[in-house]
Amino acid sequence: MHDTMALLELTEFPAISRKPLDTLQVNLGYKCNQRCLHCHVNAGPTRTEMMPAELIALIPEVLAARHIQTLDLTGGAPELHEQFRELVSAATNIGVKVIDRCNLTILFEPNQEGLAEFLAANKVEIVASLPCYSLKNVDAQRGEGVFDKSIAGLQLLNSLGYGMPDSGLVLNLVYNPQGASLPPNQQALEADYRRELRSHFDIEFNHLFALANMPIKRFGSTLVSKGEFKPYMDLLKSNFSEANLESLMCRNLVSVDWLGNLYDCDFNQQLDLPVPGKENRHLRDLLSVDIAGSEIAIADHCFGCTAGQGSSCGGAL
Numbered sequence: 001m002h003d004t005m006a007l008l009e010l011t012e013f014p015a016i017s018r019k020p021l022d023t024l025q026v027n028l029g030y031k032c033n034q035r036c037l038h039c040h041v042n043a044g045p046t047r048t049e050m051m052p053a054e055l056i057a058l059i060p061e062v063l064a065a066r067h068i069q070t071l072d073l074t075g076g077a078p079e080l081h082e083q084f085r086e087l088v089s090a091a092t093n094i095g096v097k098v099i100d101r102c103n104l105t106i107l108f109e110p111n112q113e114g115l116a117e118f119l120a121a122n123k124v125e126i127v128a129s130l131p132c133y134s135l136k137n138v139d140a141q142r143g144e145g146v147f148d149k150s151i152a153g154l155q156l157l158n159s160l161g162y163g164m165p166d167s168g169l170v171l172n173l174v175y176n177p178q179g180a181s182l183p184p185n186q187q188a189l190e191a192d193y194r195r196e197l198r199s200h201f202d203i204e205f206n207h208l209f210a211l212a213n214m215p216i217k218r219f220g221s222t223l224v225s226k227g228e229f230k231p232y233m234d235l236l237k238s239n240f241s242e243a244n245l246e247s248l249m250c251r252n253l254v255s256v257d258w259l260g261n262l263y264d265c266d267f268n269q270q271l272d273l274p275v276p277g278k279e280n281r282h283l284r285d286l287l288s289v290d291i292a293g294s295e296i297a298i299a300d301h302c303f304g305c306t307a308g309q310g311s312s313c314g315g316a317l
Contacts, residue, residue, distance in 0.1 A: 004220035005271050007229065008300040016245060018264075020292045023253040024063060025072040025266060025313070026051070028081040030258070033109050034146065047076065051258040055283060056083045058260070060090040062286045072253070072313065074101040074266065080109075085118055092122045099125045104153035105146055116153075120160040125170040127209065127313075128154070133196040137178060154203045163204040172207045172315075180223060180232040182239060182308045183210035186316040209315030212236070212304045214267050236303040244310035247317040250296050256283050264296045266313070267304075273297045 029050035063071060071091045078084055078100060091098050100119060107116050119126060128150075131137065135147040154163075154171075161167035173193060177183050190208035197203040213219050215232055223229040254275070255263040260283040263269035275281050276295045310317025 002221040002224040004216055004224065004229065004301075005273075005299075007224075007233075008215070008271070011298060011300040011302070013298045013300065013302045013306075014242075014245065016248065016251065016296045016298065018292050018294050018296060019251045021066055021068060021252060021254055021290075023070040023072055023249075024059070024066075024068050024256065024286075025074060025253050026059060026256045027074050027258055027266065027269065028076065028078040028084065028087075030076045031080050032076040032103070033080070033106055034077075034103055049258050050081055051260075053083060055258075055260045056081075056087055058283055058287075059087060060094060062283060063091060063096050064094055065287045066290070068096065070097045070099060072099040072101070077103055077106045079106050079112060079115060088118075088122050088124060092124075097125060098122065099127055101127045101129075102153075103129050104150040107153045107156060108149055116156050116160060120157075120162065120169055123168060125172070126157065126162060127172045127174060128157075128205075129176075130154070130173045130193075131176045131178070133193050133200075151201050151203070154197070154205070155201065158202075158204055163206055171205045172209055173205050174315075175208060175210045176213055180213075180228045180235070182235065183212055183311070183316075186210040186309060207315065209313075210309070210311070211313075211315065212307060212311040214301050214304045216267060216301055217270050233300060233303070236307040237300075239307040240303055241306055241308065241310065244306040244317040247310065247312070248305055249312040249314065253313070254286075254291065260284065262286075262291075267301055268297055268299075271299065271301070273299060 030047035031050065032044055035044040088098050106112055130150055157171055158164065162169040163171035175183060175189060186208060189210055193208050215223055215229060223232050250264040253265065255266045255269045257263065257269050262275050262281040262283065263273065264275055276297050305311050
């Protein structure tokens with residue numbers, strides 16, 4: 001696989017700094033029941049990296065110490081961590097909102113019985129990957145049979161109240177382009193998703209997040225192999241919007257890898273680009289250190305978050 005970091009280090013992206021921290025995004029491990037082309041963490045069924053128990057126990061302490069409002073759990077498939085439910089319960093018990101970045105098919109994996117019901121009982125916000133409302137496009141990007149399982153997962157979540165008015169159970173969907181292009185207008189695409197999923201499958205959801213693909217890891221390597229890396233970077237840079245700088249996710253979020261190391265975002269984590277400073281910060285440091293106002297590590301991939309309508313873990317900016 002091609003390492004794209006050397007192609008991203010020299011950058012003209014403007015310097016940015018942190019605002020007060022309100023979201024702790026934790027990557028619980030790289031094991032996943034799927035292996036998607038656009039996956040920027042190279043997750044898959046053969047990955048073995050998982051956060052150790054002592055770090056899982058530290059997370060609620062950090063949430064309380066820094067008065068963090070949101071715990072954003074990602075992977076891999078975060079639900080495959082054996083302490084996933086324990087961590088969710090601990091966070092919700094101290095009044096922290098939990099987000100689960102769910103691939104939907106995990107709901108039907110062995111040893112995941114009752115997962116959907118558990119998420120609903122704890123009012124976990126679900127951000128579910130569904131790169132298209134078409135079987136052909138989804139299976140092409142994520143593997144044969146993934147679309148049908150994803151639809152079944154959404155229907156199961158709907159049956160529990162997710163995505164329904166006044167239920168308090170939030171279900172958001174995520175779209176990624178299939179190739180080296182920017183995502184279309186999020187509002188228009190959301191209307192298309194809502195129409196197609198409602199008419200064909202009677203599925204409801206709250207919002208659609210349209211995310212740009214980052215030129216790193218598996219997707220970046222594919223771009224290099226196809227000779228599309230530079231044209232894609234030119235596309236991102238030519239669509240740079242300064243207005244998006246104010247709302248970048250790295251301004252209020254810190255990303256934690258499975259070993260507890262801190263990064264300014266999940267993408268920097270995968271590039272091994274730690275938070276700036278004399279030493280690499282660790283999760284335990286947040287018990288006593290306020291990182292508000294600190295410099296954010298940048299490289300050329302940051303143009304992926306600022307191009308066009310913008311892109312973040314919460315969709316268009």
